Amino acid sequence: MSDHRSNDRPIALVTGASGGMGREIVRDLTRTHRVIAVGRNAGRLDAVVAETGATAWQLDVTDHEAFSRRIADLDRLDVLVHAAAIGxxxxxxxxxxxxxxxxxxxxxTGPALITRAALPLLRAAAATVVFIGSGAGTRPVAGSAVYTASKHALRGLADVLRIDEEPHRVRVVTIAPGQTDTDMLRAGIPADQYRPERYIRPQSVAETVRFVVDAPADVQLTDIAVRPRQEIARL
Incomplete structure (x- = not known):
C-alpha cells in the first residue's frame, strides 16, 4: 500500500464498490480522497479503478482475516463507508x-468486524464512519424478514458504535436510502414493472455521503433518510 503513504490527502475505504451505490460513492470521494475501492466483482472493480484511479481490494466483506491484514498495512484512515450488502x-x-x-x-457482522480492525486508525483520525442502511432498518417489510432483520441489526450497530466512540470523536452515521436504482432493486421487481425514473439515483446517495463527510468538524449527522421524491412504498 505504498501509494497510500505518498501524500497528505485523506484516505477513504468504501466497501461494495463494484455495486451501484458503492461505485458512485467511490467516484465522488476520489475528488478529494485517496480511495480504496473494495468489491467482489473483479471486472466491475477494474472498471471503477480505471475511471477513478482508486486502489482496488478484491475482497468479500465476510473475509475478516484478509481485511485485517490489509487494514494493518494502512497508516491512516479518515473515512470508512460500508456500502456492501446482499438482499x-x-x-x-x-x-x-x-x-x-x-x-x-x-x-x-462483516461491517462490525471491518470497523473493529480499523478502530485504531479511525480513532487517530477522528474519522467518519458511514453505514449505508435502508428504510428496512426502521420499518418492517412484508415478506422480507431476513433482509429487514439484517438492516435493523446494522442500525443498532451504528447507534451503539456512535456512543462508544464518542470519546474518540469518531463520527458515525446511518444513511438509509429508499428504493434506489441498483441491481439489487432490479432483481426484486419484474422487468415490465421497473421504472428507473421512479427511484433514487445512486449518485444521489453518493452526494449524501459527501454531505456527511464534509460536515463541519463540530457536528456529526447521525441518521439521514434519503427518500424518493414521490413515495413508492413507505419503508
Whole structure:
C-alpha cells in the first residue's frame, strides 16, 4: 500500500464498490480522497479503478482475516463507508439457516468486524464512519424478514458504535436510502414493472455521503433518510 503513504490527502475505504451505490460513492470521494475501492466483482472493480484511479481490494466483506491484514498495512484512515450488502426477499417461512447466516454475515457482522480492525486508525483520525442502511432498518417489510432483520441489526450497530466512540470523536452515521436504482432493486421487481425514473439515483446517495463527510468538524449527522421524491412504498 505504498501509494497510500505518498501524500497528505485523506484516505477513504468504501466497501461494495463494484455495486451501484458503492461505485458512485467511490467516484465522488476520489475528488478529494485517496480511495480504496473494495468489491467482489473483479471486472466491475477494474472498471471503477480505471475511471477513478482508486486502489482496488478484491475482497468479500465476510473475509475478516484478509481485511485485517490489509487494514494493518494502512497508516491512516479518515473515512470508512460500508456500502456492501446482499438482499433477498425471504420470509421466515421461506428462509433457511444459510439464508440467515449469509445476510447477517454480509450486512451486519462483516461491517462490525471491518470497523473493529480499523478502530485504531479511525480513532487517530477522528474519522467518519458511514453505514449505508435502508428504510428496512426502521420499518418492517412484508415478506422480507431476513433482509429487514439484517438492516435493523446494522442500525443498532451504528447507534451503539456512535456512543462508544464518542470519546474518540469518531463520527458515525446511518444513511438509509429508499428504493434506489441498483441491481439489487432490479432483481426484486419484474422487468415490465421497473421504472428507473421512479427511484433514487445512486449518485444521489453518493452526494449524501459527501454531505456527511464534509460536515463541519463540530457536528456529526447521525441518521439521514434519503427518500424518493414521490413515495413508492413507505419503508
Amino acid at each position: 433477498e426477499h425471504l420470509s421466515v417461512e421461506s428462509a433457511d439457516a444459510s439464508a440467515w447466516e449469509r445476510h447477517l454475515a454480509s450486512n451486519a
